[in-house]
Amino acid sequence: AQSVSQHNHHVILSEAASLELGCNYSYGGTVNLFWYVQYPGQHLQLLLKYFSGDPLVKGIKGFEAEFIKSKFSFNLRKPSVQWSDTAEYFCAVSNDYKLSFGAGTTVTVRA
């Protein structure tokens, strides 16, 4: 069974700081990779996804993620965070009809 690991449970940053959230998965075959975000009081929504092509993918709100196949990783980055980026971030992997999620990382951005 595939598994998804997110390295940090809670990250606290100041505005304008850079953010990087780690994500590793265990499955060795072809995978599709996603980052979802859950803002306070809102439903989960897609931030970005990768399924083929350029391993550096850009998503909404200035986020990007890099797929490194040799490291089984799909880390999320943002060069300069804003207070509104405070949310919970989930990495997810799919190699069939099911989507497996990591445990999530809570990001708190201080003004």
Place this chain on the structure above:
Amino acid sequence: DGGITQSPKYLFRKEGQNVTLSCEQNLNHDAMYWYRQDPGQGLRLIYYSQIVNDFQKGDIAEGYSVSREKKESFPLTVTSAQKNPTAFYLCASKEDRSSYNSPLHFGNGTRLTVT
């Protein structure tokens, strides 16, 4: 507006009672999913359905049951056999059931508390 509606938002039940959580979508999506979200554990798949009248167990199906009699509806029953039912339950749907890279659309969730 198209979307996924989960009701109620908060649900309280006594231990030993079955309870059914509603999930309705008007997105005309074929595939629907139920996840359970617990602090520090992320989302875990309970059941999923690729098409009407068909569904499969996810990773933590024990103590749960589902039905898929209509395309737009995928109710989840939490039975008294579920050892730790208090959790936040999320319903999701996917437009293309045959695509592995099609993203999920989520509802707002139901928080179930069993005492």
